[in-house]
Amino acid sequence: MRDPGLPSLDQLRVFIAVIDHGGFAHAARALHRTQSVISYTIANLEEQLNVELLDRSKRKPTLTEAGKALLADARAVSLKVDGMRARAKALSAGLEAEVSLVVDVMFSTCKLVRILHAFQKEFPTVSMRLRIEALGAVTQLVADGTCRIGISGWMPGTQDVIERQACGFVTMVPVVAPDHPLAQIDGIIPSAVLREHTQLVLTDRSTLTKGQDFGVLALRDWRLGDLSSKHALLRNGIGWGNMPLEFVQWDLDAGRLVQLEIAEGSSFSFPLFVIRRGDEEPGPATRWLIQQFLDLDQPGIPTPLNAREESELAAHLAQAHAYHGLSDRPPAAQPDGAQAPAAPAAHAADPLQAVVDKIQATPAAAKAAPNAANVTPQPVAKPAAADTAGGDDKFIYYLQAGAFREVADAENARAKLALLGFEATISDRSTDTGVLHRVRMGPYNQVEAMNKARSKLSENGVDVAVVRNQK
CATH class of the missing domain: 3.30.70.1070 (Sporulation related repeat)
Structure with a gap:
């Protein structure tokens, strides 16, 4: 038996049309061809592949077992070619093939997902490369050209080539577990007392902030590589630390964390900026993405979330909380008559x-x-x-x-x-x-x-x- 030949894209699309439109006549009308041409094309395709694709013994042709198996392949090839053509059209119009973005770990997950949703719809042929970093690592990835756009906090000593525009802020709050000694202190906690307890802080993977500390008050500190680990340790009573309010609001409401009243203030704003290299001209997709982040900046007014986004945020936080909870830790004591908050459903990892x-x-x-x-x-x-x-x-x-x-x-x-x-x-x-x-x-x-x-x-x-x- 000879090896199958190489079918043409047109033959595959005619085959798909016959199935999707329910027969040769309907496919002919949809493709603006005669029925005989459709029949001839299918016959040639079967000859090329050495298999019978359609059972013609009945009035309406039906797929054979071989036809059922090969129809999925035909659809996949057709979709791939359509995607390649769309990408080529976008590239010929000056659209980037890829956009690279690095985002500070403090940035709102819900807002980031909202922007990525919109980006996908606006530029379906453009690939996205996303990095999540902290402190100077964001600026470094933009400076060395690894990423075209960064969402970063303010960094001292930033290179002149880096341009930045304000895109809002994140509210940070100092928190501890309810059974931590700091949580037992009424009123404002003096700085001298705060310094005696271990503080959890994020470490910078870059060298841009080497020798510099931001918001470190304690004499003893633990340096952590990511925000999720910090959150897990805080919930389980290991130290105190500053966290994005959006990230811990669920815990504060449920009593799993307590916000501290400290002499330096019970909250502070962490400003965010869109950064990029000024010596590189961004493409259409990059400019569009930059504008989405800039549109979030409404001085003094946080961008409101719609009902779906609030639900997404709650689900995301519930997942993170369940993942980082330690099973051998007893629940925090509840006031008389109060019911302990229900534990969120357990999931595997941050999505x-x-x-x-x-x-x-x-x-x-x-x-x-x-x-x-x-x-x-x-x-x-x-x-x-x-x-x-x-x-x-x-x-x-x-x-x-x-x-x-x-x-x-x-x-x-x-x-x-x-x-x-x-x-x-x-x-x-x-x-x-x-x-x-x-x-x-x-x-x-x-x-x-x-x-x-x-x-x-x-x-x-x-x-x-x-x-x-x-x-």
Whole structure:
């Protein structure tokens, strides 16, 4: 048997049209060709591939087993070519192929995701490279040309080549765990007392701030490489430190952290700037992105979040809090008659980096709603009854967002869940009709935690099915 030949792109698109439009005649009308030309094209494609793609024994042609398998390949090739043409068109018009961005760890995650959403819609062919750094590392990456744009705090001794424009500020607050000795002091805490307790501070991975300290008051300090580690230690009573108010608001409301009243002030503003090299002319996508950050700057007025963004922020913080909580730490004492705050559902990791990876790794065409033929509908389950005490629940719960025939559709669904702050996994299941790629969140050991996550998903328009397994 001879090897398959090389089909043309036109042949593949005619094949797709016959299936999508329901027959030769309908495909001919959609493509503005005669039916005989459509039939001849399909016959040539089958000859090229050495397989029969369509069963013509009935009035309406249907896919053979080989046709079902090769149709997915034909669609993938067509989408890839369309994406390549769109990218070439953008490049010929002067649009960058890639934009590189480095953001200070203090910057609002919710606002960053909002801007990335808009960037993806405005420039679907432009790749994004995102770095999250602290202090002078942001400026250094821009200065050495690794990143074209930076969102940075104010840095002394910045090179003259770096241009900066104000883009708002972050409110910072000093916090400790409720059982820390500093939390037991009423009124304003004197600086002399504050200095006797270990302070947690971020370290600079660059050399720009070598020998300089910012906001360090204590005689003893711990230097940490990232904000999440600092947050975890603070929640578990190891030292005190300044944190972005947005990041710890959930903890403050729930009593897991306490804001300190110190002589230097109970809060301060951390100014942020958009920075770039002045000797490089930014392209259209870079200029657009810079403007989005500048539009956030409203002096004295924080940019309001819409209902969805507030929900995304709550989900993101709940995930971070669950991830960094230590299981052997007793809960903080509650006032008489007060009920301890419910623990957030446990998830695996901070979703921010996954958000950017998924946004950029998935082709723009694949981000549209999955084809109905490729999705196995999920039943809408009734809310699980919380009739079992959390510690006595005999089941493990999962939330399933869908089961897809195409891996790209499953990855797309998982990326969208990551944008809402939910970590999902993809598992495969073999069926009589092929392999299904299931997108699930969990496990949840208590029905209350599962229902809480399910409620947040529902608020964001995500319908899920409840899967219950015996422990």
